[in-house]
Amino acid sequence: MLNLSVVLEDSARNNPDGTAVVFGDMRLPYSMIDTVASQVANLLVSRGIGKGDKVALACPNLPYFPFVYYGILKAGATVVPLNVLLQSREIAYHLDDCEAKALFCFEGTPELPLGERGRAGFEAAEGCEHFFVLPATPLATESVHGESIWAALGGMPAEFETVQTSGDDTAVILYTSGTTGQPKGAELSHQNMLMNVVVCDEMFPSAADGDVFMAVLPLFHSFGQTVIMNTGFRRGAAVVLMPRFEPGDALALMRREGVTFFAGVPTMYWGLLTKIHAEGAEVPDTLKVAVAGGASSPVEVLRDFERTFGIGILEGYGLSETSPVASFNQPGRPTKPGTIGTPIWGVEMKLIDGDWKTVEGEGPGEIAIRGHNIMKGYYNRPEATAEVMHDGWFRTGDIATRDADGYYAIIDRAKDMIIRGGFNVYPRELEEVLMTHEAVSLAAVVGVPHDSHGEEVKAYVIRTPGSAITEEELIAWCRENMAAYKYPRIVEFRDALPMTATGKILKRELR
Structure with a gap:
């Protein structure tokens, strides 16, 4: 018997009155989260949903998320957690693809009409039988979009004996963003998820x-789900929910709640620092651990954060397919800024070439991973699974080097690499150099089609407040600081860059 819900149940047993979730003025104890989760389980069983069935959840960082998840x-x-920015057509695709029996969907807001989209997606999905609305008004028993969860839970018992699942049963299906073709569902077992949490x-x-974890990374994404919610609950920490990242509000919330543990993507750290430097916002002083992942952090941001907050950012690495954490700059070992550290306990990493052959020494090569964190495969996609799995190893599509101490450093996504006139150009390296210029606040480098070189190097840049540098001046500076085949020939200034719901810069929209 191994069930991921134990991370909640154990804390509810050992510390029933301890605060589990903080949302605005709400303070919800572990016992209450566990009770409502048990009612949700009773509801599902009463509707004929049980072991092995798939249930989708479309919800931002609200107390509903842990209620329904557990x-x-x-x-x-x-x-099956769904990205809250999906449109109706995409919701229907996910429901059909994973063969979901039910969808729990947040009602949404005028800015994010999730209830409307969810209902339309549910109507269009063939086999999905039940639609439960998570109302925007607390405890509301009616919704224009369908059956309210609070009406459905009425009369449901508060106790539930957790169904016995084995370590290899599927706990979660996480959809990968699908930069190539349609999104695929990575099947993660109870053991995959639980080992990663431990x-x-x-x-x-x-x-x-006591710990206070801040959940601003979306919980529907593997990083926030494992590293914040599941790890926070196992530890018996208070998890502070923030549905949308806004740097000023995030800093105020950190100070008010005494946050000790923050995890974010690099653009969030950049946002916090920009807010502090531009407006003199007060720096929270309770933070003990800051973790970054999801994309490589520019070294300038790492340095600035350590100067400003007095603690370093620990960078890690992982993917939805790896539950997600695979490697980390681990406490107790030297931290090497700009690297993703060393493999976590129980996990192996190596560098390979296009034919799965091991690359010795520094590389570069593509990272392959083996261990307790590797998914069972892509749901109903044997061919796609066979492309990325071989002898227990999973190939990531990320190109890295490895130093003499075994620390890995990502050079770039294999698919983000630019080939200009036959030379390989790694955008991340150029972004690092650009960010050392005092007029550059944030940079994203992409390849754009070119008649004779195949691809040309283009940089999108957000200038620092008050800076008036021109494109010509920045290109000239790049020419002096980068090799001739690398430096960007085109610079475009922007006020903002397109980002995913998880805060990664969307390069495919810039190409």
Whole structure:
């Protein structure tokens, strides 16, 4: 018997009155989260949903998320978290692809009409039978979009005996962003998810008087789900929910709640620092651990954060397919800024070439990973699974080097690499150099089609406030600081860059 819901159940047993979730003025104890999750499990079973069935959840960082997530797990079913920015057509695709029996969907707001989109997606999906609305008004029993969860939970018992699942049963299906073709569902077992949580939890020392985790990374994404919610719950920490990242609000919330543990993507750290430097916002002083992943952090941001906050950012690396954490700059070992550290306990990494042959020494090569964190495969996609799995190893599509101490450093995504006139150009390296210029606040480098070179190097740049540097001046500076085949020939200034819901810069929209 191994069920991921144990991370909630154990804390509810050992510390029933401890605060589990903070949302605005709400403080919800572990016992209450566990009780509502048990009611959700009873609801599912009463509707004929049980072991092995798939249940989708479309919800931002609200208390509903853990209620429903752990309720689905208790029932022995599989959680399929959906990105809240999906349109109706995409929601229908996901529901059909994973063969979901039910969808729990947040009602949404005028800016994010999720209830409307969810209902339309549900109507268009063939086999999905149940639609539950998570109302925007707390405890509302009616919704224009369908059955309210609060009406459905009326009369449901508060106790539930968790269904026995084995370590190899599927706990979660996480859809990968699908930069190539349609999104695919990575099947992660209870063991995959639970081992990742245990290793993450034991890697970071607990704060003496209790931990406060900040959940601003979307919980529907593997990073926020494993590293913040599941790890925070296993530890019995208070998890502070923030549905949308806004740097000023995030800093205020950190100060108000005494946040000790923050995890974010590099653009979030950049946002916090920009806010502090531009407006003199007060720096929170309770932070003990800051973790970054999701994309490589520019070294300038790492340096600036350490100067400003007095603690370093620990960078890690992983993918939806790896539950997600695979490597980390681990406490107790020297931190090497700009690297993704070393493989976590129980996980191996190596560099390979296009034919799966091992690359010795520094590389570069493509990262391959083997261990307890590797997915079972892509749901109903044997061919796609066979492309990325071989003898227990999973190939990531990320190109890296490895130093003499075994620390890996990502050079770039294999698919982001630019080939200009036959030379390989790694955008990340150029972004690092650009960010050392005092007029550059944030940069994204992409390849654009070119008649004779195949691809040309283009940089999109957000200038620092008050800077008036011109394109010609910046290109001239690049020419002096980068090799002739590398430097960007085109610079375009922007006020903002397109980003995913998880805060990664969307390069495919810039190409």
